[in-house]
Amino acid sequence: MTPVATPFFFYLLSGVALLSAIVMVTKINPVHSALALIVTLLACAGLYMMLYAPFMAGVQIVLYAGGILVMFLFVMMLVNIEHLYVERMMNKQWIVGLAATFGLAILMLGALAHGARTLPQHVIDLPEQNNVQQIGQLLYGRETGYYMFPFEIASILLLVAVVGGVVMAKRRV
């Protein structure tokens, strides 16, 4: 199977994703952080497209970059941010937090260095033309619907989240 994109696109997309993720973490104003996060999520959608997952790329653009980030921007309009530039950006235990992150980075590096040999070398054939049909077969198929019960659990989770969001944001219940 011939790959959809050249390695140039992989390095471009992952570089854009990492750079705007760093911008997101280091900006003071949360609106700038939200805009940088949109760029990161769109670059991740491009990476999903390179991994033969066009349905997840569409879901990433519509749900994350279109839905969740708009909700973040709405909530930022409800809370005021005018004292933001005069107060501290980091919390008190940020040195300990950075040390813990560094420890996790060492752990991940060790795991990747030891586990890279066990990865299979050949990729299996994932046809892109009927990607949505195949995911739908795995979700709701008569014989192949392995994920029907988790799908129902996820729908109940979303219902609980809607009710919880309304109860939390309401002035008095």
Add this chain to the structure above:
Amino acid sequence: MLEIGTLHYVVVGALLFLIGMVGVVTRRNVVIIFMSIELMLSAVNLNLLAFSRLYGLHGQVFALFIAADAAAEAAVGLGILIAFFRNRATVNMDEVDLLKW
């Protein structure tokens, strides 16, 4: 034209996860902490899709469930943020310490 190896994608996912973890453990603003959690979930999705290319389509279905979980988490978290801002008139995480002692 050669295919990008799985290890490249896994390394990019690990770096995105670590950047998100830096945002969660060092920032004070609750909104940026929530956005960092979204970034960590997206990095996990990247890992799942990279392994889905090796082992079959089940990883993509699981990534779909993680996207649904991210939406639910953002809805409940932003509701909690609005209630918190109404009570305390701040969005700083380290001023919520009532349960610490």
